[in-house]
Amino acid sequence: MKAKTITKIVAIALAGSIFFQSCIGSFRLTNTYWEWNNRATDIPILNAVIFFVIGGPVTGITLFVDAVILNTIEFWTGSNPMAYNTKEVINENGERLLVETTPRGHKITNLETNEVVSFLFNADENSWALETEDGVQPLFTHIDAENVKMYNGVEVQLSEAGLQAFKAVTSENQRNLAVK
Numbered sequence: 643m644k645a646k647t648i649t650k651i652v653a654i655a656l657a658g659s660i661f662f663q664s665c666i667g668s669f670r671l672t673n674t675y676w677e678w679n680n681r682a683t684d685i686p687i688l689n690a691v692i693f694f695v696i697g698g699p700v701t702g703i704t705l706f707v708d709a710v711i712l713n714t715i716e717f718w719t720g721s722n723p724m725a726y727n728t729k730e731v732i733n734e735n736g737e738r739l740l741v742e743t744t745p746r747g748h749k750i751t752n753l754e755t756n757e758v759v760s761f762l763f764n765a766d767e768n769s770w771a772l773e774t775e776d777g778v779q780p781l782f783t784h785i786d787a788e789n790v791k792m793y794n795g796v797e798v799q800l801s802e803a804g805l806q807a808f809k810a811v812t813s814e815n816q817r818n819l820a821v822k
Contacts, residue, residue: 671712672704674727 679693728742730753738753747763747770760773761781769783780793790804791797798804 668716669705669708669713670727671708672701675700675704 679689679697682689682692728740731739731741733739737755740751740753742749742751744760746760748761749758750760751758758775762771762773762778763769764771767783770781772779772781782790782792782798784790785797788800789797790800792807796807798807
C-alpha cells in the first residue's frame, strides 16, 4: 500500500472514532438552555413562542458545542465544565436560596439572612461533610453503591428507610450546631 492510502485510512478511522466513543455525555449546556426557556416567563405560551423564534438556532449551537467540545472534555476528564452552575430556589419556608455547584460540592446561601452552608465532597474518602461558620461536621461516607456509613458509625442503606434515618441524623446535626 502506498503511504497516502495508509494515511487516509488512519485519518478516516480517527475521524470516525469521534462518533463511536460510546459516550453521549450529559449535554449540560443544551439542558441548561432548555431549562431557561421553560421558565423564561410565567406564561407558557410565551415560552413556546420564544422557543420557536430562537430555539432552532440556539438549540443547534448548544448541541454542537455540547457534542463536539463539552462532551469531549467530559469524556476525557470525567467532568463537564458546565456542571458547575448556580441556581436560585425557594425552600419550603419561602426563603430564597442560592445553590452553587462547586468543584468541592455545593454551597448554599440564604439570600435573606446571608447564612452560608456548604456540602463538601472528599473524593479520596468518598465522603460528604457539612461546613458552616462554626466548622466542618462529617455527614457520611459511601461504603458501596447501596450503603453509607454515617458520621456516628451507623451504616444506612440507601432506600426510603435509609433516607428517613439520614433525615433524622441531619436534624440532629442541625440541632447540635444550633446549640453550639
